[in-house]
Amino acid sequence: MPDQKLAATTPRGGPERAAPAADRVVVDRVSKDFELTVGRRRQHIRALNEVSLTVADGEIIALTGLSGCGKTTLLRIIMGLEKATSGGVSVGGQAVTGCGYDRGLVFQHAELFPWRTALQNVEFGLEVKGVPKPERRRIAREKLALVGLGHAMDRRPSQLSGGMKQRVGLARALSIDPQVLLMDEPFGALDAQTREGLQAEVLRIHRETGKTIVFVTHDLDEAVLLAHRVVLMSPNPGRVKRVFEVPIEGSREDLVAVRGTETFAELRYEIWRSLMEHAPEEEPARNAVLRAAGSGAERSAGK
Numbered sequence: 137m138p139d140q141k142l143a144a145t146t147p148r149g150g151p152e153r154a155a156p157a158a159d160r161v162v163v164d165r166v167s168k169d170f171e172l173t174v175g176r177r178r179q180h181i182r183a184l185n186e187v188s189l190t191v192a193d194g195e196i197i198a199l200t201g202l203s204g205c206g207k208t209t210l211l212r213i214i215m216g217l218e219k220a221t222s223g224g225v226s227v228g229g230q231a232v233t234g235c236g237y238d239r240g241l242v243f244q245h246a247e248l249f250p251w252r253t254a255l256q257n258v259e260f261g262l263e264v265k266g267v268p269k270p271e272r273r274r275i276a277r278e279k280l281a282l283v284g285l286g287h288a289m290d291r292r293p294s295q296l297s298g299g300m301k302q303r304v305g306l307a308r309a310l311s312i313d314p315q316v317l318l319m320d321e322p323f324g325a326l327d328a329q330t331r332e333g334l335q336a337e338v339l340r341i342h343r344e345t346g347k348t349i350v351f352v353t354h355d356l357d358e359a360v361l362l363a364h365r366v367v368l369m370s371p372n373p374g375r376v377k378r379v380f381e382v383p384i385e386g387s388r389e390d391l392v393a394v395r396g397t398e399t400f401a402e403l404r405y406e407i408w409r410s411l412m413e414h415a416p417e418e419e420p421a422r423n424a425v426l427r428a429a430g431s432g433a434e435r436s437a438g439k
């Protein structure tokens with residue numbers, strides 16, 4: 137039986153967090169249908185089917201699963217960018233009816249204004265919020281320093297690397313001091329080294345701010361390295377298949393050391409096996425890629 141209703145318990149160990157906390161995000165039996173026209177035919181897609189989950193205050197949750205299982209749709213519904221067909225979401229006890237300053241979103245591509253400096257890009261959300269200039273400048277500087285860009289505040293996006301742009305996106309999302317940070321494959325477009333640097337940064341920022349984080353990733357290593365719990369979704373229709381607690385104790389900021397642990401290898405292997413049950417047979421190329429990705433997990437888990 138799929139683990140549809142996630143427990144609100146605080147998971148053991150993992151990225152540092154204060155004692156047991158209240159639910160920050162509650163997703164209650166959310167379903168989402170899309171109607172689309174392909175050629176002359178009307179098509180109905182059930183992107184999400186009765187998805188329920190709770191995310192505790194200060195918790196980090198990874199949403200993973202095969203392409204099309206509804207990860208982005210769920211994140212967009214939590215953000216208020218998309219309306220659920222049925223069911224509902226609340227954040228901090230307030231029903232989500234649209235976007236709000238209690239939630240910050242980090243996209244796969246930072247989507248910065250090219251004519252604005254890093255500082256001015258981070259200031260943007262604060263401008264919209266009506267924060268007076270001296271105050272928004274102070275906050276934007278503080279957030280850019282938090283993401284390690286204190287030295288590049290006056291550069292325009294064309295003068296920043298891909299990783300630096302993502303850091304600006306992260307600083308911009310943090311500038312409005314959201315209760316929850318939502319990230320949609322935030323490092324998916326970056327090279328391996330930059331990606332690893334940013335993963336460690338997210339853990340450090342989490343330690344410093346205690347933000348609740350929900351992120352989407354296809355990368356099982358990333359899911360296990362960063363999250364307290366990994367929510368594996370399955371497609372047709374999109375639903376929660378299984379929830380994995382990540383029992384890694386203490387700080388994880390030394391990612392290389394964490395990767396070397398048996399716990400990491402075994403859990404990654406378990407998630408991969410569960411994921412593969414849904415890899416469609418009619419897509420041999422993607423299946424092969426998934427199997428190749430998994431064979432690393434098999435080897436490191438000693439299977």
Ligand SMILES: Nc1ncnc2c1ncn2[C@@H]1O[C@H](COP(=O)(O)OP(=O)(O)OP(=O)(O)O)[C@@H](O)[C@H]1O
Nearest residue numbers: 170171172181183202203204205206207208209210
């Ligand atoms: N605006 C839309 N109109 C019609 N169908 C949509 C729309 N957005 C998503 N879908 C469909 O809903 C399903 C879930 O899509 P979604 O993007 O949430 O999946 P995903 O798990 O994030 O996929 P990926 O890993 O490829 O990004 C897919 O079948 C997709 O085609």
